[in-house]
Amino acid sequence: MGKPKKKDLPDLRHLRVPGAEITVRAAPKAARNAVVQAGEALKISVTAAPENGKATEAVRSLLAMAMGTAASNLELRRGATSRGKVFVYTGSG
Template identity: 50%
Template sequence: MAKSKLRDLPDLSALATPGRVFSVKVTPKAARDRVICEEDQIKMFVTAAPQNGMANQAVLSLLAKCLGVAPSTLTLKQGQTARNKVFLYDP
């Protein structure tokens, strides 16, 4: 499987403060990976299917790339099986 090309990702590095909580609305099985920021809500579209945590891993790595941090510093706190997820940034 070819790796998707990520274009036009927003720079969210200003939001990467220790202890920050991110609310993310996820749409799995999208046509392409993309991120949209609207006020306090981050909307993410990932091509991964919501099976065996693949979509969660895709969201985690995409969010980390937008924030400019390592994926290991983000923790999924809520929404393991839901579309609305809450991530905690703790370096």
């Protein structure tokens, strides 16, 4: 499977608030990359395996693409080795 196109992702630009915490439930080794709004949290499925931080970086990249920002604007606050993750938006709105 190739990279997801921007048009296939939900518009999450409303999350670009400086200091905002974004709760994510990661699903590594999925069949395809996807972002789904599940209540207050986001469920992000990635094809990357959960080894050496590859899945976490894939989640960060996919979330950044859906938010329309650079991945460097998302800092992992909690959950480096778990499925439940919290990212903080460090950009300037």
